[in-house]
Amino acid sequence: QLQLQESGPRLVRPSDTLSLTCSVSGDSISRSPYYWGWIRQSPGKGLEWIGRIYFSGNTYHNPSLESRVTMSVDTSKNQFSLKMTSVTVADTAVYYCVRHLMVVVMDYWGQGTLVTVSS
Amino acid sequence: EVVMTQSPATLSVSPGERATLSCRASQSVSSNLAWYQQKPGQAPRLLIYGASTRATGIPARFSGSGSGTEFTLTISSLQSDDFAVYYCQQYNNLTPTTFGQGTRLEIK
Numbered sequence: 001q002l003q004l005q006e007s008g009p010r011l012v013r014p015s016d017t018l019s020l021t022c023s024v025s026g027d028s029i030s031r032s033p034y035y036w037g038w039i040r041q042s043p044g045k046g047l048e049w050i051g052r053i054y055f056s057g058n059t060y061h062n063p064s065l066e067s068r069v070t071m072s073v074d075t076s077k078n079q080f081s082l083k084m085t086s087v088t089v090a091d092t093a094v095y096y097c098v099r100h101l102m103v104v105v106m107d108y109w110g111q112g113t114l115v116t117v118s119s
Numbered sequence: 120e121v122v123m124t125q126s127p128a129t130l131s132v133s134p135g136e137r138a139t140l141s142c143r144a145s146q147s148v149s150s151n152l153a154w155y156q157q158k159p160g161q162a163p164r165l166l167i168y169g170a171s172t173r174a175t176g177i178p179a180r181f182s183g184s185g186s187g188t189e190f191t192l193t194i195s196s197l198q199s200d201d202f203a204v205y206y207c208q209q210y211n212n213l214t215p216t217t218f219g220q221g222t223r224l225e226i227k
Contacts, residue, residue: 047163047206047218062215096162104216105153105208107174109162 002026004097004110012091012117018084022097022110023077030055030075035100038071038082041112042093052100053080092117121145121209125219131227134197140222142190142207153208154183154192156201157221163206167192194224202226 008020022036029036037052051061053071061069065084073080084091094112101107122145132138142152150170155163165174167183170190180195194201207219 046220047208049216049218064215101165101168101174103151103212104210105165105168106163107165109164112162 002099002108004099004108006095006097006110006113008113008115010113010115012087012115013119014088014117015086018082018087018091018115018117020082020095020097020113020115021079022081023079024099025078028075029073029078029080036073036080037098037100037104037106038095039098039106040091040093040095044090045093048093049104050082050084050095052104087117089117091115121148121211121214121217123207123209123217123219125205125207125222127222128220129223129225131225132197133227134199136197136227138194138197138201138224140192140194140205140224142185142192142219144188144190144209147187148209148211150186151210151212152183152185152190153210154181155206155208156203157206158203166205197224199226 003025005023012018035052038050041047053059059071068085070083094114096112097110098106099108124143126141152170154167157163171183182193184191204221204223206221210216
């Protein structure tokens with residue numbers, strides 16, 4: 001059974017960098033043709049797709065966030081990561097790591113982690 | 120950006136009855152439409168993609184239809200486990216993916 005688990009700081013200061021890692025178990029992230037990625041959910045903005053990454057390192061981000069987002073993959077650890085720079089209170093949300101069944105359709109989700117941006 | 124509008128915001132239906140949820144796109148997204156179910160404290164769960172294809176393990180009582188700008192999720196014979204929030208998502212290749220604001224399905 002495929003499982004995804006987010007980890008990282010729950011509290012981030014404004015203007016700092018948000019860093020999250022997703023650990024995948026039950027399957028290899030190198031298995032084609034799946035992409036992996038991130039999505040967030042907040043009361044104000046609802047569900048907002050952040051981006052996806054292939055095991056080769058090929059990425060695609062939401063244009064609205066692209067300049068602040070970096071994604072990476074570590075196949076040796078079966079993990080992938082998200083970094084978001086210059087965060088503000090508007091980036092406070094539950095962050096989910098996901099597997100993409102196709103394009104940006106997400107069929108497996110982590111349990112989610114609430115990240116709060118506050119001083 | 121394609122704006123997705125779901126209606127109604129809240130739908131009250133009795134167990135055993137049929138529920139019909141609507142999703143409208145501000146421009147055509149062809150059949151690039153997915154539906155998700157979310158229960159309190161849980162991550163969303165993929166139900167339907169390609170407007171009408173059920174995801175793995177999804178019961179046949181869930182069905183999706185539509186194309187272009189108008190889409191429907193139908194849940195026949197509602198069970199207690201089906202009361203949740205439902206979201207639609209468009210993934211037209213030429214625009215960033217966007218979600219509707221959700222329809223809360225509650226027990227009548």
